[in-house]
Amino acid sequence: xxxxxxxxxxxxxxxxxxxxxxxxxxxxxxxxxxxxxxxxxxxxxxxxxxxxxxxxxxxxxxxxxxxxxxxxxxxxxxxxxxxxxxxxxxxxxxxxxxxxxxxxxxxxxxxxxxxxxxxxxxxxxxxxxxxxxxxxxxxxxxxxxxxxxxxxxxxxxxxxxxxxxxxxxxxxxxxxxxxxxxxxxxxxxxxxxxxxxxxxxxxxxxxxxxxxxxxxxxxxxxxxxxxxxxxxxxxxxxxxxxxxxxxxxxxxxxxxxxxxxxxxxxxxxxxxxxxxxxxxxxxxxxxxxxxxxxxxxxxxxxxxxxxxxxxxxxxxxxxxxxxxxxxxxxxxxxxxxxxxxxxxxxxxxxxxxxxxxxxxxxxxxxxxxxxxxxxxxxxxxxxxxxxxxxxxx
Numbered sequence: 599x600x601x602x603x604x605x606x607x608x609x610x611x612x613x614x615x616x617x618x619x620x621x622x623x624x625x626x627x628x629x630x631x632x633x634x635x636x637x638x639x640x641x642x643x644x645x646x647x648x649x650x651x652x653x654x655x656x657x658x659x660x661x662x663x664x665x666x667x668x669x670x671x672x673x674x675x676x677x678x679x680x681x682x683x684x685x686x687x688x689x690x691x692x693x694x695x696x697x698x699x700x701x702x703x704x705x706x707x708x709x710x711x712x713x714x715x716x717x718x719x720x721x722x723x724x725x726x727x728x729x730x731x732x733x734x735x736x737x738x739x740x741x742x743x744x745x746x747x748x749x750x751x752x753x754x755x756x757x758x759x760x761x762x763x764x765x766x767x768x769x770x771x772x773x774x775x776x777x778x779x780x781x782x783x784x785x786x787x788x789x790x791x792x793x794x795x796x797x798x799x800x801x802x803x804x805x806x807x808x809x810x811x812x813x814x815x816x817x818x819x820x821x822x823x824x825x826x827x828x829x830x831x832x833x834x835x836x837x838x839x840x841x842x843x844x845x846x847x848x849x850x851x852x853x854x855x856x857x858x859x860x861x862x863x864x865x866x867x868x869x870x871x872x873x874x875x876x877x878x879x880x881x882x883x884x885x886x887x888x889x890x891x892x893x894x895x896x897x898x899x900x901x902x903x904x905x906x907x908x909x910x911x912x913x914x915x916x917x918x919x920x921x922x923x924x925x926x927x928x929x930x931x932x933x934x935x936x937x938x939x940x941x942x943x944x945x946x947x948x949x950x951x952x953x954x955x956x957x958x959x960x961x962x963x964x965x966x967x968x969x970x971x972x973x974x975x976x977x978x979x980x981x982x983x984x985x986x987x988x989x990x991x
């Protein structure tokens with residue numbers, strides 16, 4: 599039987615052991631977190647403890663953390679014209695997003711399509727700051743949404759520079775920070791962001807839980823889900839206590855270990871990329887000229903097709919993904935690479951390798967061995983080099 603190795607952490611991270619334990623404990627509680635009896639107060643305590651753990655991860659106040667069903671809902675909650683800033687009621691009259699955002703942001707949240715404008719990126723996938731500066735100057739009350747790090751390329755955006763531009767134009771900045779925790783610093787104050795979105799399952803918590811965090815005096819006047827007034831009126835519905843408890847514990851683990859984890863992941867990523875360059879001399883590693891997440895490699899070789907390569911890697915025990923994160927389970931053209939100006943024939947072969955906190959040397963060795971086999975079998979008629987045994991040692 600082929601030994602499996604998981605390299606699709608940017609899609610979802612394995613559940614951390616401590617998060618699983620916290621969820622099992624929470625599932626044994628009978629109370630509703632909105633009830634006033636002892637059982638209800640016990641459930642409420644778990645929710646508030648988790649709220650504090652999420653807040654610590656991003657350097658925010660617990661009262662500014664709103665739990666949601668995931669980052670997509672958090673993004674939708676944030677992207678509304680009805681945002682009040684510093685107590686002043688003023689509808690956001692324009693939404694500006696980068697061309698490499700998650701679909702939930704690119705589609706504008708609760709803004710009508712005619713009020714949404716995409717900002718271009720350069721060939722490395724970094725937002726064009728000059729274009730952004732010119733754009734926000736045309737709006738009276740702009741809202742800007744730019745992700746902290748791209749899920750496909752790992753490219754990190756210059757969020758502080760973006761914040762300076764946005765705030766100089768009386769704007770609000772939302773940051774989809776889903777890919778950051780456990781890999782880079784995500785302190786909301788250091789980013790100078792007004793709102794950030796997180797997802798539990800990207801950092802070792804359960805699927806189906808996320809959060810929107812406010813960094814300043816921001817009031818969302820129109821919630822997405824109305825009802826019983828949970829989450830301070832911003833997100834109605836009985837809280838997912840077990841999921842939230844697992845989310846909080848996962849945040850605590852990420853906050854405690856991200857620096858050491860990042861160093862180890864960087865070393866493994868660099869080793870993998872050296873092997874790719876040796877084995878596939880014509881391969882392109884996207885975003886390699888700018889700051890990237892320590893765990894992410896997106897590459898393509900002119901002779902490889904993603905659909906075929908994914909199957910071949912899978913048969914060799916390696917789970918990775920194409921350049922496009924897709925909800926349908928099919929390989930689709932990457933809007934990120936298209937925005938970067940990558941030729942379609944090359945973009946169609948893009949493969950993403952993403953690591954995590956417990957990716958082992960043995961798993962990397964299996965990956966590099968599979969790389970040799972896959973490249974040899976699929977690049978028929980193309981010149982290939984055999985992997986130097988030293989790279990897989």
